[in-house]
Every structure is written in structure tokens, then in C-alpha cells.
Amino acid sequence: MSADAVPPVTDAVEVDRIAAAIAEAGTFALDLEFVSESRYVPKLCLVQVGWGDPDDPEVAAVDPLAVDPSPLFELVEDPAVETVLHSAQGDLALLGTRHEVLGRHVADTQIAAAFLGIGDQIGYGGLVEELTGVALDKASQFTDWCRRPLSDDQLRYALDDVRYLPGVWRTLATELAARGRLAWVEEESRRLAEDAAVRLPPEEAYRKLRGWERLDDPSRAALRALAEWRERQALDTNTPPGWLLKDGPLNEVAKRRPRSRNQLSEIKGIGRDTMRRHAAAILDAVASAGEPPPRPARPARPPQKLRSWSSDLSAEIRGLCEAVDVAPRFVATRSDVDRLVAWWAESGRDGGAEPEMDLLSGWRRELAGERALDWLRSKESSG
Numbered sequence: 001m002s003a004d005a006v007p008p009v010t011d012a013v014e015v016d017r018i019a020a021a022i023a024e025a026g027t028f029a030l031d032l033e034f035v036s037e038s039r040y041v042p043k044l045c046l047v048q049v050g051w052g053d054p055d056d057p058e059v060a061a062v063d064p065l066a067v068d069p070s071p072l073f074e075l076v077e078d079p080a081v082e083t084v085l086h087s088a089q090g091d092l093a094l095l096g097t098r099h100e101v102l103g104r105h106v107a108d109t110q111i112a113a114a115f116l117g118i119g120d121q122i123g124y125g126g127l128v129e130e131l132t133g134v135a136l137d138k139a140s141q142f143t144d145w146c147r148r149p150l151s152d153d154q155l156r157y158a159l160d161d162v163r164y165l166p167g168v169w170r171t172l173a174t175e176l177a178a179r180g181r182l183a184w185v186e187e188e189s190r191r192l193a194e195d196a197a198v199r200l201p202p203e204e205a206y207r208k209l210r211g212w213e214r215l216d217d218p219s220r221a222a223l224r225a226l227a228e229w230r231e232r233q234a235l236d237t238n239t240p241p242g243w244l245l246k247d248g249p250l251n252e253v254a255k256r257r258p259r260s261r262n263q264l265s266e267i268k269g270i271g272r273d274t275m276r277r278h279a280a281a282i283l284d285a286v287a288s289a290g291e292p293p294p295r296p297a298r299p300a301r302p303p304q305k306l307r308s309w310s311s312d313l314s315a316e317i318r319g320l321c322e323a324v325d326v327a328p329r330f331v332a333t334r335s336d337v338d339r340l341v342a343w344w345a346e347s348g349r350d351g352g353a354e355p356e357m358d359l360l361s362g363w364r365r366e367l368a369g370e371r372a373l374d375w376l377r378s379k380e381s382s383g
Contacts (some may be wrong), residue, residue, distance in 0.1 A: 005155040006061065008061045010066040012067050015067055019075060021058070022051045022075055027051070027083075027166070028050060029051070030048070031047075031048045031085065032047055032048070042094055044098065046061055046062070047062040048161055051166070053166075057166045065146070076101050083103055084107045084166065086165060086168075088106060096198070096199070097197075107186065110124075110127070111188050115184055117326075131168050137156070139157070145158075184363045205230065206223050206293065215255065219255050224289065224293050225285040226282065226286065244274070249270050253270075299339070300338060300342035303342075309379060310337050314334055320367075326367065332359045339357060348376065359372065
């Protein structure tokens with residue numbers, strides 16, 4: 001397999017040719033290089049694709065600073081074309097946020113590895129070495145992908161990200177199919193694509209702030225207004241929100257609700273530059289705050305006497321997952337188990353309708369959900 005550097009594609013006709021070849025192949029590997037430093041939404045700097053023979057795929061790096069890569073992104077939205085990525089969340093989030101692209105037929109090799117006992121969140125280099133024996137050169141891992149021209153070493157590194165991915169996915173998919181888990185990985189990859197492409201609207205940015213639900217009504221109202229102002233400003237200027245106003249001072253402003261510049265300046269963590277640039281907007285957000293957002297429903301927790309059941313059942317599920325080479329986090333979280341035990345204590349033992357939850361549906365029920373219900377029944381019968 002060749003490991004030569006290939007000059008980046010800067011011609012629209014060539015981009016169209018590559019897109020047509022990928023569409024005919026029906027599957028391709030995709031990776032993005034981007035720069036996120038000093039930006040809220042990262043800047044896309046390189047698009048790498050690999051297609052054809054998994055043992056010796058064609059590879060190309062498209063320069064989005066010189067040519068429109070949209071024909072390739074259209075393939076990501078085509079359900080007839082499989083897009084293979086590794087640790088896809090960042091790439092899919094950028095495609096969704098900046099280019100309004102939603103992956104329709106995605107396969108994430110990091111997720112696939114987690115369903116075969118090859119590490120929960122294994123890196124691409126580690127996975128390639130595990131399955132092919134090839135140790136990738138990581139010298140260009142931390143580089144400024146926006147600078148031009150790109151060196152041969154940078155291009156070689158970037159193209160390696162898609163050079164081995166088709167073969168890696170074929171190996172993983174073959175083993176997944178043999179173990180009856182290919183549909184599981186396809187489902188989780190699809191869920192990742194849907195979640196990654198969604199960004200909270202500015203008016204709901206307060207949900208990203210820790211502890212917002214514990215504030216009193218006036219403070220929650222102010223926090224929502226402040227978080228919305230900060231989110232809109234961050235998006236308009238592509239500035240990290242914390243550069244405008246860090247979470248700690250933002251929460252304190254919401255609690256104190258200052259009415260003047262003097263009162264605002266007394267809050268720790270608000271520097272002179274923030275005061276100079278944004279004091280008026282911050283005060284206006286506080287003054288114009290409307291109704292507070294409703295507090296979320298409290299997570300279901302089992303009664304005190306059954307709290308130990310949650311710990312024990314979590315351990316049972318974790319042991320089962322480890323025994324069958326599936327990363328436990330994909331099957332059930334501790335809050336999932338708490339909710340299941342709380343339902344059992346409230347109505348489950350009396351035949352109440354099952355709660356709608358992932359653990360009791362689809363492949364999770366097949367793998368662990370039925371066993372969890374059997375475990376609860378056995379605990380009940382044993383007193």
C-alpha cells in the first residue's frame with residue numbers, strides 16, 4: 001500500500017470526479033482537519049477521502065480553502081452511500097454546524113471497536129496498529145492545518161487517516177456481522193450522527209451551565225437571558241463563549257442581577273475589557289429577563305432501602321458487558337439503572353407498565369434488559 005503524499009485537490013472538476021467515483025463505490029472513508037483554537041466553531045482546513053479497494057484505496061485530500069468541497073458533503077447526506085469515520089463526533093458536529101450536513105449512513109470505527117472489546121474509546125492510530133500492525137507517524141498530529149502550503153509530511157499524515165480506514169472498517173464489520181452486532185453499531189453510529197449535528201438554540205444555551213436548575217426563579221430568568229446573549233455574540237463573532245464572559249462570573253451576575261456598571265464591576269472575574277466591551281449588553285440582558293425556564297423533572301431514584309440494588313445491578317450489567325466485549329457505557333448508565341429500580345419499587349413489582357427507556361428496547365434489551373428484569377424479580381423473590 002502506497003504511503004506517498006498526494007498534492008491537495010484545488011480544482012472543482014476534480015472534486016466532482018472524486019464525488020462521482022465515491023457515489024459509484026457506495027462507501028468511502030472521511031476525515032476532516034480543522035483548527036479550533038481561538039474559535040467557537042472550528043475552521044475547516046482539509047477534507048480527506050478514501051474509496052475503492054479496502055486493501056489499496058484511492059485517497060485524496062481536498063483543500064476547502066481553495067475549492068468548494070460540497071459535492072463530497074452531499075454524499076454524507078446520501079443514505080445510499082456509507083460514510084466511514086473514526087471518532088466521528090467532532091467531524092459530524094462541524095459538518096452540521098457550519099455546513100448543515102447530517103450524516104445519513106454513518107459507520108464509526110471507534111464505536112465498532114467498543115462493541116468488539118477493542119477498547120472503549122481507542123484512538124485511530126491504536127486501532128490501525130491493533131488490526132494491521134502498521135504504526136502510524138504522529139509527528140504532524142499537532143499542526144496548523146490552515147497554513148499553506150502544506151508539507152509532504154502533513155499531507156502524508158492526513159491521507160493516512162483515510163488510507164487505512166476502509167480496511168479497518170471491513171475487518172470490524174466482518175467480525176461484527178459474525179457476532180450479530182453489525183446492526184447495533186449502525187444504530188449507535190446513526191444516533192451519534194443525529195446528536196452531533198444538533199446545536200442548542202441560543203435561547204436554550206443556559207442548559208449547558210452547571211447547576212442552573214438549582215437557582216431561584218429570578219436568577220434562572222436572568223441566567224437564561226445572559227446565556228442567550230453570550231451564545232449569540234459567540235456565534236456572531238466566532239469567539240469562544242468563555243472569552244466573552246466565563247461561566248463563573250456569568251452565574252454570579254445572574255444571582256446578583258446588578259442594575260449599574262458599578263454593581264457589575266464589583267463581581268469577581270469580570271475584567272476591564274469585558275466591562276468596556278459588554279457591560280451595557282450584560283446589564284440589558286439582566287434587565288430584560290423574562291419568565292424563568294422551568295426546572296427539569298428530578299431524576300428518578302429508588303427509595304433509600306433499595307439504593308444498594310442500583311449499585312449491585314450496575315455491577316451485574318457491567319460484568320455482563322465485559323464478558324461479551326461490549327463497552328458498558330453503550331448499554332446503561334447509572335441513572336438508567338436508578339430509573340429502572342425506582343420504577344420496580346413504585347409499580348414494576350406489581351405488573352406496572354414498563355418505562356420507555358433504551359435499556360428495555362432494541363439490542364440493549366436483548367443483551368442486558370431482560371437479564372436486568374430477571375435480576376429484579378430474583379431479588380424480590382429472595383426477600
